[in-house]
Amino acid sequence: MSEVRLRFAPSPTGFLHVGGARTALFNWLLARKQHGTFVLRIEDTDVTRSTQQSVDAIFEGMKWLGLDWDEGPFFQSDYFPVYKEYIDKLVAEGKAYKCYCSVEELEAKREKALAEGGKPKYDGTCRDLPPQEDDGRPYVIRFKTPKEGATTWNDLIKGKVSFENAELDDLIIQRTDGTPTYNFVVVIDDVTMKITTVIRGDDHVNNTPRQILIYQALGAPVPVFAHVPMILGADKARLSKRHGATSVMAYRDMGFLPEAMVNYLVRLGWSYGDEEIFSLQDLIEKFSIENVGRSAGVFNPDKLLWLNAHYIKTGDPARLADLLIPFLKERGVDPAQGGPDLVAVIKTLQERAKTMLELADGALFYYRDELSYDEQGVAKAFNADTPALLTALVEKLAALPALDQANIEFAFKELMAEKGIKLGQVGPAVRLALSGTTASPGIYEMIEVLGLEQTKKRIERAIAVLAK
The missing domain is CATH 3.40.50.620 (HUPs)
Structure with a gap:
């Protein structure tokens, strides 16, 4: 490693x-x-x-x-004593200081700076105060940002980035309640965890010069930065x-x-x-x-x-079956309680499904005994000749040596030859009888997956509906 x-x-x-x-x-x-x-x-x-x-x-x-x-998860809230040690170290070395300015005073300073056309940054009032005795006054601790020079780094994505130090204010590293601030603890964590490369969103670019200055004040190696566009x-x-x-x-x-x-x-x-x-x-x-x-x-x-459809189309049906079960259960279907093999079902659907929701919705008809038929499909596919054609088809399917797609196709061709019809005159009725819809997997595929008993049951139910 x-x-x-x-x-x-x-x-x-x-x-x-x-x-x-x-x-x-x-x-x-x-x-x-x-x-x-x-x-x-x-x-x-x-x-x-x-x-x-x-x-x-x-x-x-x-x-x-x-x-x-590989390591973690680490929680920053567990390391407050460590952050405190580093803050005390910077204060002792004169690289950070206590700031006693109140919120009201800071707001007044900001407004004055803006009125004078400047930037609303801290003016350094407490920066050079001699050490004060603890008299109970609230204070924050600020990092003493260098006033001269620039902080520059070579970003792996953005290239050379530079900030004038004069543009940066003295960052608060500890709040009045004693808790450390984000920009400080991030540096301490990266130092103690020996992080060598920091990849993060480019909304952090303005934080980076402040953090680099803290690394340098601690004498710690500065990691390589890469700021990813939003x-x-x-x-x-x-x-x-x-x-x-x-x-x-x-x-x-x-x-x-x-x-x-x-x-x-x-x-x-x-x-x-x-x-x-x-x-x-x-x-x-x-x-x-x-x-x-x-x-x-x-x-x-x-x-x-588009990518999701690709991965469903090319996915392992057994894995997809495991992932699909929760979606089916949400729809009141549990494949473990009966019905066709779920892996076989998925093989008939994955070519067309774009999401697992579509896959689940498409699989429902395989597991439901009572189907409601598409009304427009009924009007087009069911007619006076349909019961006889469906009855003849069931007989031919029952006589097959094996119910695979090749044999199923042979049975259809034999029926069409005997009756002098084309697939379009019987196929839509079979599709509707088996799935309840006019858009479903291939007819031969469905019959193979449903099996002879379920296919026969569904076709006979369609005939009964027609008879009414």
């Missing part, structure tokens, strides 16, 4: 969303490609918004996508709930396969020639962070649907 160490560090304030899942995926792929270590860290310092439900949802989403982790909706606005589902698990519930989601997410910004279809193993071999584009990815539900 190499010394490369990457991490995914979500905040447990909601579900694993599409953007977070893509960030996790990029980190995971690079760790796997470089034989490094992938660390999962839960950034739960926001105690009021962090929930166990969100933590569980993050775990569930990552496991569904197949993104396993994901936009079709209207080029940042992806949000108004564009549809943003939770990864919502897509599972909508009938999407994890491999389709992974394939789609990685292509939101990354490319490898003209290739569109990638297995997880393909991605591990071919992924490189340098091939992530600088422009934002646009979320296209139609493209995701």
Whole structure:
């Protein structure tokens, strides 16, 4: 295993969303490609918004996508004493200081700076105060940002990025209640966990110079950074709930396969020639962070649907059967309680289904004894000649040596030759009798999967309906 160490560090304030899942995926792929270590860290310092439900949802989403982790999960809330040690160290070394300015004073400073055409940043009132005795006054602790020079890094995606230090204010690293702030604890975690590469969303770009200065103040190695462009909706606005589902698990519930989601997410910004279809193993071999584009990815539900249809069409029917059972149970069907073999059923449906929901809906007729017939189909397919044709067909099917598709096709051809008809004069009636609809799998396939007894039962019921 190499010394490369990457991490995914979500905040447990909601579900694993599409953007977070893509960030996790990029980190995971690079760790796997470089034989490094992938660390999962839960950034739960926001105690009021962090929930166990969100933590569980993050775990569930990552496991569904197949993104396993080598170390963790680590929870920031377990490391408050460690953060305190580092804060005290910076204060002792004169690299951080206590700020006694009240909220009202800070607001007045901001308004004055804006009125004078400046930036509303802290003016450094307490920066050079001599050490104060503890008299009970509330204070925060600020990091002493250098006033001169610039903070620069070579971003693996954005290239060279630079911020003038004079543009940065003295960052609060400890609140008045003694809790550390996000930008500080992130650095401490990455230092103590020996993270070498940080891949995250480009909404963190403005945090990066502040964090780099803290690394340098601690004398710690600065990791390599890569800031991934955001994901936009079709209207080029940042992806949000108004564009549809943003939770990864919502897509599972909508009938999407994890491999389709992974394939789609990685292509939101990354490319490898003209290739569109990638297995997880393909991605591990071919992924490189340098091939992530600088422009934002646009979320296209139609493209995701196309990929999902591909993975259903080419998927292992046995695996699809296992995944389909919960969707069928939601519809009141349990294949274990009887009916045709579910794997055989899926083989007749997967060519046309785009989602697991469509697959489940398409499979229902196989397991329901009582079918309601499509009214328009009845008007077109059922007529005075239908009962005799269906009766003759059942006789021919019953006489077959084996009920496979080749023999079934032979029985139909024999019937058509004897009656002087074409398939269109009997096929639609058989389809309606077996499935209740005018759109179903192939007739020969359905008869083979249903078996002779169920086929006969359904055709006889259709004849009885016709007789009424």
